[in-house]
Amino acid sequence: MSERLLQASGSPGFGPRMMRISKGPWMIRAYKLQDFLMPGQFEGFGYRKIFVQEQVEAAIEHGARQVLLLGAGFDTLCLRLAPQHPNVQFIELDHPATSAAKAKGIALEGQSTNMFQIVADLGERPLSKVLAEDGRWDTSLPSVLVAEGLFQYLTDEEVRGLLVEAAASTSLGSRFVFTHAKPGYRKLVTFLTGLVAEPWKSAVKSEDLPEYVEGTGWKIISDVDTDEAHGVERYAVAERR
Ligand SMILES: C[S@@+](CC[C@H](N)C(=O)[O-])C[C@H]1O[C@@H](n2cnc3c(N)ncnc32)[C@H](O)[C@@H]1O
Numbered sequence: 001m002s003e004r005l006l007q008a009s010g011s012p013g014f015g016p017r018m019m020r021i022s023k024g025p026w027m028i029r030a031y032k033l034q035d036f037l038m039p040g041q042f043e044g045f046g047y048r049k050i051f052v053q054e055q056v057e058a059a060i061e062h063g064a065r066q067v068l069l070l071g072a073g074f075d076t077l078c079l080r081l082a083p084q085h086p087n088v089q090f091i092e093l094d095h096p097a098t099s100a101a102k103a104k105g106i107a108l109e110g111q112s113t114n115m116f117q118i119v120a121d122l123g124e125r126p127l128s129k130v131l132a133e134d135g136r137w138d139t140s141l142p143s144v145l146v147a148e149g150l151f152q153y154l155t156d157e158e159v160r161g162l163l164v165e166a167a168a169s170t171s172l173g174s175r176f177v178f179t180h181a182k183p184g185y186r187k188l189v190t191f192l193t194g195l196v197a198e199p200w201k202s203a204v205k206s207e208d209l210p211e212y213v214e215g216t217g218w219k220i221i222s223d224v225d226t227d228e229a230h231g232v233e234r235y236a237v238a239e240r241r
Contacts, residue, residue: 005105044231055177059144066143071150082115090115127165152181152200167217174240206234
């Protein structure tokens with residue numbers, strides 16, 4: 001599904017040829033080089049996907065009626081889970097350009113009536129305002145928000161601001177599933193991603209998260225993540241209190 005979404009996007013570099021090259025020996029060597037610089041990060045993407053899906057499914061089992069993926073990118077979670085949970089609303093939010101590129105693939109996959117996209121740059125408009133203006137998000141429903149691979153593109157101040165905004169838009173008991181960069185890699189990653197993409201701007205130790213989110217309306221309910229298999233990121237779950 002990821003391949004189909006990327007190809008349908010029509011974005012330069014995501015044609016069938018690039019898909020083939022991506023699985024070829026040279027590209028695999030390049031992934032290994034990335035792994036040498038950021039140990040475990042490549043395989044970590046797989047663990048990240050599994051973690052987020054398990055946490056979202058657990059939250060739905062716990063009563064969540066809305067799922068909001070912040071910075072959804074080309075993630076397939078909503079497309080896969082929406083048909084299985086017709087009573088849950090699935091929402092993806094991302095930048096205008098990314099959302100438009102993904103919309104082409106979503107149309108081809110077949111969009112469930114309980115799934116939709118919201119187009120917004122969270123750097124420019126606060127989340128609570130974006131959701132209120134869209135009108136489809138119900139702040140009174142138990143919900144689960146996801147920020148997978150997003151926080152490192154925001155400053156620490158912006159991350160805490162986003163948590164405050166998310167708290168203002170959700171009912172008590174809602175969950176926030178997120179991943180964050182661990183300190184120590186920012187300069188290296190900033191150099192590497194600076195060549196092709198956006199720099200990393202924030203990082204926090206897993207053990208410092210309770211203090212990091214203090215006063216935002218969220219409380220960390222997951223254990224300290226010490227798993228080296230998660231590469232240069234760590235995973236967490238917070239609950240709206
Ligand atoms: C590294 S990708 C992660 C995508 C997806 N969550 C995943 O894990 O597969 C980060 C995503 O966050 C989005 N993003 C970054 N800054 C954003 C902002 N200010 N507003 C909305 N989306 C943003 C990017 O467009 C991109 O799709």
